Amino acid sequence: MTMTTVSGEQAEQVSSSWSVGVEAMTKVYPGGRRALDGVELAVKPGTFVVLLGPSGCGKTTLLRCIAGLERISAGRVLIGGDEVTHREPGDRGVAMVFQNYALYPTKTVLENIEYPLRMAKVPRQARRQRAREMTELLRLGPVMGSRPAQLSGGQRQRVGIGRALVREPDVLLMDEPLSNIDAELRGELRAEIRRLQRRSSTTTFYVTHDQAEALALADRLVVMRDGRIEQDGPPEQVYQEPATRFVASFLGGMNMLDLTGSQAVLPAQLRATLAEDRLGWLGVRPEDLRVVARPEEATGAELVLHGTVEGNELLGRERLMHFRTQGDQRARVRIHADQTVPAQITVVANSADLHLFDTAGRRLSGTLPLSSGSR
Numbered sequence: 001m002t003m004t005t006v007s008g009e010q011a012e013q014v015s016s017s018w019s020v021g022v023e024a025m026t027k028v029y030p031g032g033r034r035a036l037d038g039v040e041l042a043v044k045p046g047t048f049v050v051l052l053g054p055s056g057c058g059k060t061t062l063l064r065c066i067a068g069l070e071r072i073s074a075g076r077v078l079i080g081g082d083e084v085t086h087r088e089p090g091d092r093g094v095a096m097v098f099q100n101y102a103l104y105p106t107k108t109v110l111e112n113i114e115y116p117l118r119m120a121k122v123p124r125q126a127r128r129q130r131a132r133e134m135t136e137l138l139r140l141g142p143v144m145g146s147r148p149a150q151l152s153g154g155q156r157q158r159v160g161i162g163r164a165l166v167r168e169p170d171v172l173l174m175d176e177p178l179s180n181i182d183a184e185l186r187g188e189l190r191a192e193i194r195r196l197q198r199r200s201s202t203t204t205f206y207v208t209h210d211q212a213e214a215l216a217l218a219d220r221l222v223v224m225r226d227g228r229i230e231q232d233g234p235p236e237q238v239y240q241e242p243a244t245r246f247v248a249s250f251l252g253g254m255n256m257l258d259l260t261g262s263q264a265v266l267p268a269q270l271r272a273t274l275a276e277d278r279l280g281w282l283g284v285r286p287e288d289l290r291v292v293a294r295p296e297e298a299t300g301a302e303l304v305l306h307g308t309v310e311g312n313e314l315l316g317r318e319r320l321m322h323f324r325t326q327g328d329q330r331a332r333v334r335i336h337a338d339q340t341v342p343a344q345i346t347v348v349a350n351s352a353d354l355h356l357f358d359t360a361g362r363r364l365s366g367t368l369p370l371s372s373g374s375r
């Protein structure tokens, strides 16, 4: 191992080139619930970070701790290179958008957006202009003079976003800002948030438990579980090379076949090259499996599963078929919605699309000789 000595000055440069630094952050709530457990993050300016994970994994807590709305039990928070661990929320250069953003009911859209600037004592002329620009940017021009009660849910949420952005914060924190908005508008607002963020280059943290939203928005995807970071990387990488069995199942619902009892399901070539005692799980995505009409057609395929169909879900153009393998394991395959399949099916996959995990659920990387270089 090579060691590099970093002088104090260099270390300073490294940390000040981050926009947000979270060091060994732990949060234990009164009563003993450990919501965060040693979280580490260093985020470059302008990055759109998505925090993804199941309910209760600590996403909101992490956001509130960065904002200073919760005191942390251990660790440090740095913003723009400065330690802000003990600073008040208002002195951290962060703005937060919540699920239900409270707007002033008696103020117009323009006045709502202008309000934070008024609080910050920005001169009247300048703050009017900035609020107007923000209103236009968010396509709220036509309703500028309306009051919140006259707006749709999506418009109200945009006013909330405008109010957070108008102060030009260094860091924008968003906690499931679109979860109360219907699907169609959500897609539109999602694109708008991304457009605004790119334009302003504001470092953004966005909490969601919606995997499609996470993949659509993230420059960097942080998957959390039980107060810890399970995987952190570009969304493509997290999707294509899930570091753990948990991430693989959570993001995209990968099938997981238990290999601890029998490894007969594995392609012989692969089985021969792996240390069998470490093998725990074989993962394959429903969209990487194909149904073959007759078992003979499976000859030469690298993974072959025979199973009994148990049910199906229509997804739109596609259908998710649930089946049970001969080894009595559950799996799903995606087919075209119009495709008909028999009750007894044979499904196949290429070895490039197989993911292996050890008995502890960690990815066995570099051990897929048949797929090297393809991922």
Ligand SMILES: Nc1ncnc2c1ncn2[C@@H]1O[C@H](COP(=O)(O)OP(=O)(O)OP(=O)(O)O)[C@@H](O)[C@H]1O
Pocket: 029, 030, 031, 033, 034, 035, 053, 054, 055, 056, 057, 058, 059, 060, 061, 062, 209
């Ligand atoms: N004020 C609090 N006091 C005690 N426990 C809390 C408090 N806030 C959150 N928790 C607990 O801490 C854990 C993490 O909660 P948090 O809200 O951060 O999760 P989350 O990932 O944002 O979940 P969700 O997606 O459901 O909002 C949960 O077990 C939760 O019950």
